[in-house]
Amino acid sequence: MALTSVAVVLPGRPTLFELGVVHEVFGIDRTDDGVPLIDFRLCAERPGVPVEISHGITVTPPYGLDAARGADLVVAPAYEYSDTPSEAVLEVFRQAHADGAWLLSVCSGAFALGEAGLLDGRCSTTHWRHSDELKRRFPRTRVDPGVLFVEDDRILTSAGTAAGIDACLHHVRCELGAAIATRIARRMVVPPQRDGGQRQFIDMPVPEIAGETLQPVLEWMREHLVEEQPVRVLASRAAMSERTFARRFAAETGTTPAKWLLAQRIHHARTLLEGTDLPVETVADRAGFGSAALLRHHFGARVGVAPGEYRRTFRSNERRAG
Incomplete structure (x- = not known):
């Protein structure tokens, strides 16, 4: 299925950053940069009625729930998941998946998909702080609290905050290709790809290293892909011991050098x-x-x-x- 239309369905009170991430990837006209224009629709049960986000900030969705029908991708943004979405909202997600659309949740948006019964028997993830609650409320889903995003049967769930960027760009890459995903990432000034299997940064102390970021080493690794890159060589370039380098690398990237x-x-x-x-x-x-x-x-x-x-x-x- 091509990616020509995206419908964001508000399941409740959305969170500002995560909603902005979805709009930043799918909702901005970047045709001047060679990115195909996507029909972006912000949908809610009561179109035209402001929805409070926080601290007096509101968003007014211009579309009703019917506008989500036929969209290639239907998104459940992060929201205050203590509020159970209405049955009408849940049915939008169910019908979209039944019609062959992709579903994507950002952070706590996974709870809306769980309420709709769409995570049963499938793998999922959410922000690591919410993963136990997701398991408790939806015991039939296999929650992986350590990854950035996971996809299972046209359902893509992502972890907290910035992991939503990774999931959205991953979907762009899969549907429109690496070149388009890279152009969007460049405009957003973010890496074009972080692998979904990378770890979330789960309540672990970052080693206190007196020095600069490993970005120069990462750039060198990218520029020398054809070369062998043992840890001893990389650690030497970073002027660190191998053990310190491995700890710092995991802290900055969420994974191992290999x-x-x-x-x-x-x-x-x-x-x-x-x-x-x-x-x-x-x-x-x-x-x-x-x-x-x-x-x-x-x-x-x-x-x-x-x-x-x-x-x-x-x-x-x-x-x-x-």
Whole structure:
């Protein structure tokens, strides 16, 4: 399904930042940057009536619930989940999924999907502080409190705050391609991709390191994907011991150097598959895998399809989006 229309359905009192994230990714006209225009609809049970967010801030949804019908993506933004959404709102999510649309929740928006029964038998996530409550209220969902986002059967749930950016950009990448996701990310001044399996920053002390961020090392890693990058070399570049480097790396990125490097290599391979006609063997070499067999192994494990199939799919998406 193409991504031409997005409906955000307010299940209750939304939170400002998370609602803004969804609008920032899907609701801003960036056609001057080559991004296809998306029909963005903010929907509520009472259109035209201001909805309070907090501290006197309100938002006035211009569309009713009927406007969500036919949207390619229906979003449940974060909200005050102590308030149970109305049955009319829950039915919008159920009907959208039954009609073949994707659903996406940001942070506590997962509770709305849970109330609709859509998380039963599926994997999900939310902000780590709410994960126990999500498990308690919806015991039939498999809650993973440690990841940034997870998708299961056209339902994409994300963790708190900034993880919503990752989930939204991930969906753009899957539907419109890496180039479009990267253009949006560049305008937002955020990384174009953080892998969904990265850890949330769960109540752990950040090591006190007297020094600068690891960003220069991360940039070096991206620029030298074809090279071996053992921890001892990376730690030396950061002027740290290997143990300190590993702790600092996990604190800044939420993952290990090896997993982060693999994600960057996969990201570069996807970009090459989408934007060039290079043979898979050449893609594997330029992305740092060394062989097509190794690329196919990791690509299939992380992306879910073979490189050739991925290229055919996204070439079709690019033609459709253009």
